[in-house]
Amino acid sequence: GAVVSQHPSRVICKSGTSVKIECRSLDFQATTMFWYRQFPKKSLMLMATSNEGSKATYEQGVEKDKFLINHASLTLSTLTVTSAHPEDSSFYICSASGGAREQFFGPGTRLTVL
Amino acid sequence: GENVEQHPSTLSVQEGDSAVIKCTYSDSASNYFPWYKQELGKRPQLIIDIRSNVGEKKDQRIAVTLNKTAKHFSLHITETQPEDSAVYFCAASRGSNYQLIWGAGTKLIIKP
Numbered sequence: 001g002a003v004v005s006q007h008p009s010r011v012i013c014k015s016g017t018s019v020k021i022e023c024r025s026l027d028f029q030a031t032t033m034f035w036y037r038q039f040p041k042k043s044l045m046l047m048a049t050s051n052e053g054s055k056a057t058y059e060q061g062v063e064k065d066k067f068l069i070n071h072a073s074l075t076l077s078t079l080t081v082t083s084a085h086p087e088d089s090s091f092y093i094c095s096a097s098g099g100a101r102e103q104f105f106g107p108g109t110r111l112t113v114l
Numbered sequence: 115g116e117n118v119e120q121h122p123s124t125l126s127v128q129e130g131d132s133a134v135i136k137c138t139y140s141d142s143a144s145n146y147f148p149w150y151k152q153e154l155g156k157r158p159q160l161i162i163d164i165r166s167n168v169g170e171k172k173d174q175r176i177a178v179t180l181n182k183t184a185k186h187f188s189l190h191i192t193e194t195q196p197e198d199s200a201v202y203f204c205a206a207s208r209g210s211n212y213q214l215i216w217g218a219g220t221k222l223i224i225k226p
Contacts, residue, residue: 032212043203043216044158093157101146101165101212105157 002028004096006106013084014114021079021109023094029074030096034103035067038091050077084113116141116208120217128225133194135220137204138186146207147187148214149178153200161202162189191222199224 003026013019023033032051036044048064050056050071058064066088068080077096081088089112095103117140127133139147148163164171164178164187171178175194180187191198201221205214 034213043218046213046215049213097212101163101207102148102160103212103214105159107157108155 002096002098002102002104004030004094004104004106006094006109008109009107010110010112012112012114015085016083019081019084019111021081021092021094021111023077023079023096023106025075025096025098025104028096028098030077031074031099032097033071033077034095034097035069035077035079036093036095038093038108040091044093047079081111084111086113089113116144116206116215118204118206118215118217120204120220122220123218124221124223126223126225127194129194129196131194133189133191133198133222135189135202135204135222136186137188137206137217138184139206139215140185141206141208142182142185144206144208144215146212147178147180148205148207149176149189150203150205151200152203152219158203194222194224196224196226198222 005024007022035047038044047062048056048058050069052071052074056069071077093108094106120137145166150158151161152158162178175192177190201219203219204217
């Protein structure tokens with residue numbers, strides 16, 4: 001099956017620093033990648049949708065200058081949380097689609113901002 | 115926009131019994147409905163999906179039914195086993211990018 005990796009799996013940073021999370025499709029070309037945020041015991045909240053080579057489409061209420069998304073190739077998308085604050089602490093999950101309906105998920109990144 | 119409601123939020127069933135989780139959606143244009151299983155701290159895994167041109171789909175102990183007129187779809191798990199314990203999410207697809215709108219999730223507990 002399709003495999004999606006995500007790094008790092010866990011990151012702790014100080015308030016005010018930026019954190020980059022990578023999402024890679026290992027055995028297929030991901031024409032579309034999605035970034036989600038998940039709070040404890042809650043559902044997945046779609047943050048943005050990115051297509052390779054074009055700007056990401058952000059969901060309402062998600063600050064694009066705060067959460068920078070780059071989808072430079074068909075196998076890599078990155079999410080950078082800029083000037084992170086404690087309220088940005090969360091579980092961030094990416095998913096990738098190769099053009100079909102099914103989304104394949106990465107293992108997630110737990111971000112803790114001190 | 116699309117809104118997906120999921121019930122119940124928690125479901126506890128005896129091992130061997132059946133479990134049913136229900137979802138409703140608001141956008142009649144939605145045409146793809148996947149179900150994901152998420153174990154604690156892990157990634158969501160697709161367990162079954164259905165498209166709007168089909169009313170029912172079955173895969174071993176798991177089945178999904180879709181009622182387009184009523185705009186609701188359900189997940190059925192028969193002969194439940196301890197490893198079925200997890201959080202289950204329904205979703206509906208909208209847009210050409212296949213964005214998923216998610217239900218709130220159901221925590222399924224299988225009692226031994």
